[in-house]
Amino acid sequence: MCSVLTLSAPDIIRAYSYRFKIEVSFKVLKHMIGVFFYRFWTSAWPRIGKRNVSDLxxxxxxxxxxxxxxxxxxxxxxxxxxxxxxxILQIVSLNFHETI
Known part of the structure; x- marks a missing residue:
């Protein structure tokens, strides 16, 4: 299913295959590496609530x-x-799979 009516079926399947690869990459970054668990903040950043958007x-x-x-x-x-x-972890796992 696609909202763009001009795409052919193979193009839609190709686009979804890219989406799947991207989602797997985000899962690895989130759960294995912890990339999105940063805690950088500054008091200069304007406060926002649940209903407000950040206005820089x-x-x-x-x-x-x-x-x-x-x-x-x-x-x-x-x-x-x-x-x-x-x-780097991917390269190490591919090159040293026998010793890991």
Whole structure:
């Protein structure tokens, strides 16, 4: 089932196969590596509630914007290092499967 009526059946199947691979990768990153268990925060980040969306334009002064940018960079770096660690683990398991 697909909402795009112009795609052919093989293209739809190919797209779902990519989705499956991506979801498996997210599961590995979440449960095996712990990539999404980061705890980086800054008090400069505007508070949000359950019904509010985060409005980063509320942080007007340059110091707060810099702190938010550094926090965002730390989160992205943590997730990227987790992706790299996943790749290294995959390479090690393929090359040293007899000794592991």
């Amino acid at each position: 334009s509320a942080a007007g002064d340059p110091h707060s914007r810099r702190l938010i940018r550094q926090t965002t960079n730390a989160i992205e770096a943590f997730v990227n290092f987790g992706c790299i660690a996943t790749g």
